Amino acid sequence: MARKSRRRVATAAGAVSLAPAGNALRVGVFPTAAVRGQLKLTVPGLAPINRPVTINPTQPFNESFAFTDAVPTQGEVSLSLTDARGEVVLAWRGTVGLR
DSSP: OOOOOOEEEEETTEEEEEEEOSSEEEEEEEESSOEEEEEEEEOTTSOOEEEEEEEBTTBOEEEEEEOOTTOOSEEEEEEEEEETTSOEEEEEEEEEEOO
16 A cells, blocks of 8 residues: 655755645645746646646645546646746656555
8 A cells, every 4th residue: 555645855946845635636836036937737638737826935736636437546647837938947757656
């Protein structure tokens, strides 16, 4: 059985937190500077998620995405935050215990 696990990564541009929460994945993106752009998230078994975001250090992105029955116990998740010019501000890809 896969272990539920929280993933965190930090860079000079900010931090990302991914954590299973019941039947959902809780996603936090904490930039060190204001960003207006797109958040892209891929989770096995879900359609790709694209959200326009306007976030900053005092107003980070913090949202949960509900799982469908197709989401496996464990899988590769990727997240990218791009600015209005399309440049990558933060990115992460790795295996996460989802259930």
